[in-house]
Amino acid sequence: MADPADLWRSHYRHPGVWERSFPPLSLPALFDEAAGKFPDAIAIDFLGRKYSYRETANGVDRVACGLRKLGVGKGDRVGLFLPNVPHYVAAYYGALKIGATIVNFSPLYTVDELAAQVADSGTRILFTISAQSLLPTALAVLEKSGLERLVVGSVAGVLPSPKSLFYRLFKGKEIAHRPDDLRIMAFSALIANDGACASATIDPERDIALLQYTGGTTGVPKGAMLTHQNLSANARQVEALDPHPEEADRIMGALPLFHIFANTCVLNRTIHKGGEIALVPRFDAGQVLATIARVKATSFPGVPTMYQALLDHPRIAGADLSSLRVCISGGAPMAAELKERFEAVTGAKLVEGYGLTESAGVVSTNPYDALNKPGTIGQPIPGTEIRLLDREDPTRLAPEGEPGEIAVRGPQIMKGYWNRPEADAEVFADGWLRTGDAGLIDEDGYIRIVDRLKDMIAVSGFKVFPSQLESLLYHHEAVKEALVIGIPDPYTGEKPKAFVTLNEGAAIDGADLMRWLNAQLGKHEKVVACEVRDSLPKTLVGKLSRKELQAEERAKVPSPLAGEG
Structure with a gap:
């Protein structure tokens, strides 16, 4: 059987060569x-307030020393319960600098x-901000979990002066009161030091930098243990994809930093x-359009619904997006x-990529300046191997020409799941990460x-792939969004059901x-219903x-115990 790896190695279209190594590198070393x-370049632009690398490094060092004074050390878990604010960057690299492990919430x-994840991870200290949408939740968790301390930042304190004044005067209702409690500390108090303290000695390939919890689409969320090397290697792998590394680099940071995609590609x-x-x-289409124009952003990593929201915004026609070169969708x-x-509206390239929490973010992508194939996830990024496993027996390769479960190996693959050895045994096959995706x-x-193996619909023993039906629905001019799920059927086991939203002005039921x-479908693929929804x-x-729709449909099925006394 031919090795499918020969196909991309002989037709590799990313810049440089596939065979590339990434020496061990810790995230504090990457930042320093x-x-x-x-030192004088701009690291962060937050709604117009700019922070140079020198200023950002000073904040990182002060967070590190402040945490050390609180007794936080190597291996301790530090939680970030934060939106995309400058506090996130300082807390992230500051905690890592003293050898702590970040937990994103x-x-x-x-x-x-939040309390369940705090308990599972053993998080000792949690960073948040004094927003009404966040602080009350964090305070409740402080009372009902093993959390020892909260560090609370102020958004007004990191805004440009006029915006800070506006925030304090007119958005007071969005600010939550920080109680007078010895367990609760202001971010400003934490960083009230000179930033001069020793960094921890870090083994990039062994020490865990990040506990990143999976979305929990199947069962209880699991914490992927990502080492410093996993994360720094993936950052360098993604950077190596840029065919014009000498050009300006300004990234639109609307993807939430607590998500692994943004953690690697944005941060x-x-x-x-x-x-x-x-x-x-947070993502707001109008604010993103204005920010891209203001800072002359060169790239905007995002998910498909974000790009759709930009196109749907009434100001898209007059927005200056000429600075955008490439956007990666995942x-x-x-x-x-x-x-x-x-691409027609912006003039930018929009390429599709693929990755997982367990792979530190990115596994493959379409090339920026070479052949793009819509509907594909492109080719593996440098240093990453992909193979297809037999869907019934993961110890064997898939039969030639048939879909198989995508398995991945590379420097970005996680160490394993936090306290879940039984899950490790299921997800790894001879050192390869099983993705659960058929391709x-x-x-x-x-x-x-082709589809998620766990999303496949079994109709009388035949396998139906939801993504194939969704792809057909997207070819209808009225359809804006589409999802297909399997619903219980007493005769066939399952039947496909479609859910769609429509483009503005569309009139079809x-x-x-x-x-x-x-x-357009075979007998076993036909949907039993197509439900039009507002969202x-x-x-x-x-x-x-899909999981919310699946839960809705399951709730409609009468319980076998219903009516029993």
């Missing part, structure tokens, strides 16, 4: 190297979700290059029509994902759309999510 080389977590990769990150607290499949329209590799070495779709569920980073 950039700060030393580019989504700002959208409930008290119970670590940009810092390593000495680039500028234009941070916004997190979910991107419709070819969206790619074409975004094919074409004659040019480009990878096409679900029944007509179902007839249009089913006319479809999305994950924290904005990608379409």
Whole structure:
């Protein structure tokens, strides 16, 4: 059987060569190297307030020393319950500098979700800000978990002076009161030191930098243990994809930094290059359009729904997006029509990539300046190997020409799951990370994902791939978004059901759309219904999510115990 790796090695289209090594490098060393080389360059632009690498490094050092005075040391878990604010960058690299492990927490977590993850990770100290949407949750978790201390920052304190005054005067209702409690410390008090303290000795390949929890689409979320080398290698792998490394580098930072995609592609990769990150607290299409124009952003990593939101915004026609060179889309499949329209409107390249929490962010992507194949995730990034495993027996390669489970090996692959040895045994096959995605590799070495193995719909023993049906739906001019799930069926086991949102002005009902779709499908693939909705569920980073729809449909099925006394 031919080795599918030969296909991309012989047709490799990323800059340079695939065979590339990435020497061990800790994240504090990555940051310090950039700060030393580019002290006067802008590291962060936060709503117009700019922080140089020298200023940012000073903040990092002060966080490190402040944490050390609190007794935080190597291996301790430090949580970040933060939106995209400068505090995140200082706390992230500052904690890492003394050998602590970062635990990212989504700002959208409930008290119970946050408390459960604090308990699972053993987080001792948590950073947050005095926002009404965050601080009350953090305070509740402080009372009901093993959390020892909160460090609370102020958004007003990191804004430009006029905006800071406006925030204090007119957005007071968004500011939560910080209680007088010895367990609660102001961020400003934490960094009230000279920043002169010793850094920890770090083994990049053994020491865990980040506990990044998976989305929990199946069962309880698990913490992926990502080492310093996993993260720094992936940052350098992504940086190596740039065919014009000498040009200005200004990244639109709207992806949430607590997500692994942004952690690698927005934060670590940009810092390593000495680039500028234009941070916004959360994704708002109008604010992102204005920020791109103001800072002359050269790239905007995002998910498909973000690009769609920009195109849908009423100010898109007058927005100056001429500075954008390339945008990398990840997190979910991107419709070819969206790619074409975004490129036509902006003049930028929009390329599709792929990665996982367990791979520190990125595994493969379409080349920036070479052949792009819509509907594929491109070729492996440098130093990354991909193979296809038999879907029934992961100890064997998939039969030639047939879809197989995508397995990955490279310097960015996690050490394992936090306190989950049984999960490690399931996800690794002879040292290769099993992704749970089924795919094919074409004659040019480009990878096409067929579907999530766990999302496949079994109809009378036949396998139906939701993404293939969704792809067809996107070809209908009325369809804006589409999701297909399997719903219980007493005769076939499951049947596909489609859910869509429509483009503005579209006038078609679900029944007509179902007839249009089913006319193109085999008997076992036909959907039993097509439901038109105002919106479809999305994950924290904005990608379409099936699990809420699946839960809805499961709730409609009567319990076998219903009615029993």
